[in-house]
């Protein structure tokens with residue numbers, strides 16, 4: 001039994017490739033952060049090496065070792081905040097030519113491979129072009145076009161989509177024992193990413209930070225021009241959080257648009273509805289649309305490794321002014 005919530009299409013495809021003895025040497029899992037790419041890759045690694053009757057059984061020695069990260073043939077490699085370098089890829093290539101120690105397959109999972117150095121990506125091509133017999137490479141990235149086309153074309157691409165909000169709310173309640181009201185809010189805020197919802201349910205600092213970033217947006221909208229730039233500088237002190245902040249602000253602007261269109265039931269940040277109802281009166285629809293588009297553009301630029309402070313400064317100049325005195 002695959003221990004995966006949702007992603008039925010992807011699970012079906014992977015299970016079928018094992019059942020038919022038609023396993024590819026490389027798969028590329030794509031989808032937004034915290035959607036479950038690495039979780040699915042690990043479950044696939046378990047299915048490939050499981051010695052139980054219904055793979056992955058979750059109970060045999062192989063499954064249990066993979067779950068706790070001690071299986072000698074399954075390795076999860078990430079940059080741990082830094083880019084995956086060529087030395088890690090060379091190490092994989094050394095290991096990949098050896099027969100598996102315990103399992104049927106050697107599996108290397110390279111998460112967030114878009115952050116690998118160009119040398120590392122080029123080096124991996126050699127393994128993709130001439131894959132060793134028992135090796136399966138599993139790469140994860142937010143979007144396939146962040147990788148070299150030569151890398152993507154040698155992988156079977158498995159696209160993971162956001163889960164329905166109702167599925168996440170129900171999973172939080174039944175599996176994680178989260179109260180119904182909290183589960184409903186977290187499911188909305190997760191944007192269909194179960195991993196985010198589970199993390200936020202177990203760590204109150206995630207919601208606390210979200211509150212801080214929304215408050216920060218309110219403050220910066222109340223000043224004009226270069227007075228917004230200190231906010232950009234402040235945000236750039238924690239570069240690892242920037243993409244998440246822009247994703248959050250995108251949901252806020254999208255909510256504003258929904259309120260303008262009088263669709264309050266679809267609002268994501270439902271706990272901030274009263275604040276947003278106040279703010280929405282002060283903007284016209286075009287201002288909101290432009291702010292949403294500019295936020296998405298800045299997010300896209302960060303994904304392409306643009307200069308973060310410059311991208312934020314340009315974004316902040318595009319944001320409309322929230323006139324306090326009209327309140």
Ligand SMILES: [Zn+2]
Nearest residue numbers: 050057060063
């Ligand atoms: Zn098993």
